[in-house]
Amino acid sequence: MQASQKKVVQYLSEAQAAEHTLIRMLQSQIAMTPRGAYRTALEQHLRQTRDHADRVGERLQQLGQNGNPITAVVGAVESVVGQALAFGKAPIDLLRGSGGEEKVLKNAKDAYASEAREIATYTALERLASAVGDDETAELAASILADEEKMLQRVLREIPKLTDAVVRAEVKGNSSFDVRTTGAADAVRSAGEAAMDTARSTTARAKRTSRQARKVPGVAQVEGQIKGAVASEGDLAIKRYDELTADEIIAKLSDLSQIDLAKVDSYERKNQNRTTVLSRITSLRGDEPWAGYDELTADEVQAVLSEGDDDRAQQVRDYERTHKNRVGVLKAAERELSNA
Numbered sequence: 001m002q003a004s005q006k007k008v009v010q011y012l013s014e015a016q017a018a019e020h021t022l023i024r025m026l027q028s029q030i031a032m033t034p035r036g037a038y039r040t041a042l043e044q045h046l047r048q049t050r051d052h053a054d055r056v057g058e059r060l061q062q063l064g065q066n067g068n069p070i071t072a073v074v075g076a077v078e079s080v081v082g083q084a085l086a087f088g089k090a091p092i093d094l095l096r097g098s099g100g101e102e103k104v105l106k107n108a109k110d111a112y113a114s115e116a117r118e119i120a121t122y123t124a125l126e127r128l129a130s131a132v133g134d135d136e137t138a139e140l141a142a143s144i145l146a147d148e149e150k151m152l153q154r155v156l157r158e159i160p161k162l163t164d165a166v167v168r169a170e171v172k173g174n175s176s177f178d179v180r181t182t183g184a185a186d187a188v189r190s191a192g193e194a195a196m197d198t199a200r201s202t203t204a205r206a207k208r209t210s211r212q213a214r215k216v217p218g219v220a221q222v223e224g225q226i227k228g229a230v231a232s233e234g235d236l237a238i239k240r241y242d243e244l245t246a247d248e249i250i251a252k253l254s255d256l257s258q259i260d261l262a263k264v265d266s267y268e269r270k271n272q273n274r275t276t277v278l279s280r281i282t283s284l285r286g287d288e289p290w291a292g293y294d295e296l297t298a299d300e301v302q303a304v305l306s307e308g309d310d311d312r313a314q315q316v317r318d319y320e321r322t323h324k325n326r327v328g329v330l331k332a333a334e335r336e337l338s339n340a
């Protein structure tokens with residue numbers, strides 16, 4: 001490869017890496033941004049950014065380089081997994097609905113800086129490509145550059161409005177940040193609604209996506225946490241929750257799935273905040289034998305066990321004893337272990 005082409009490939013690869021970083025950043029910002037003009041801008045720019053990454057990847061392929069296939073993967077699981085995982089990194093204050101305005105403003109400043117950096121990257125790429133006579137790359141860079149400049153201006157226009165929201169919340173004590181309207185909450189809600197709507201033809205797919213999402217470690221917990229932060233008593237897996245004593249609740253916790261435990265955890269923190277209940281939840285959380293285990297029926301667990309993985313059988317036995325304690329599952333696990 002000629003030195004000139006090598007240099008173009010280097011700049012294109014840097015641009016592609018920047019786009020992929022931006023995809024993840026936008027996802028995590030959308031997750032914690034309430035509905036409104038700013039989130040719409042972020043969502044549009046996320047689609048644009050995927051398109052940029054694809055076009056840069058295509059150009060790299062034309063120049064004989066294998067484009068990085070990461071975009072496709074990020075795209076496929078974006079709706080629930082991306083949002084929920086991204087939200088998992090949000091500060092706990094946000095779940096409680098405080099400090100949200102400030103967080104969104106900080107994110108906007110970061111988005112502005114990222115756009116400025118992309119503009120610099122594509123300006124250099126366009127100049128280099130023109131200088132070495134690679135018109136196709138130069139045109140591509142100019143076209144993407146125009147999108148980035150528009151987004152930069154758009155973010156800047158939002159910053160005074162986002163600052164006004166901080167003033168209202170922190171100076172005038174009138175917070176508008178609502179965790180129930182963030183991108184993460186919307187993603188979780190729409191996955192839930194889609195899964196429940198059995199009449200529609202898209203349902204099977206939506207349900208699968210939602211189940212697949214839960215198979216990614218951590219998603220069930222985050223999903224439960226978001227739901228719990230916005231839940232009312234009737235949404236909890238334990239009936240008449242508010243009327244029960246701490247001991248009565250503790251006695252019921254071991255039957256709950258990881259999602260439902262996380263939900264109760266958030267609800268309890270927001271309301272009575274009893275140490276005994278919370279510490280029992282902590283001891284039950286996060287150690288499913290495999291992600292998604294809690295949503296399987298006893299028969300489904302037994303089918304997995306019959307594949308004959310001893311480590312798995314051991315984990316199932318230990319987990320099942322301290323959680324649902326289902327006789328059929330325990331027997332199947334014991335049988336596998338004694339065959340070992």
Ligand SMILES: [Fe+2]
Pocket residue numbers: 019022048049052118144148
């Ligand atoms: Fe971009």
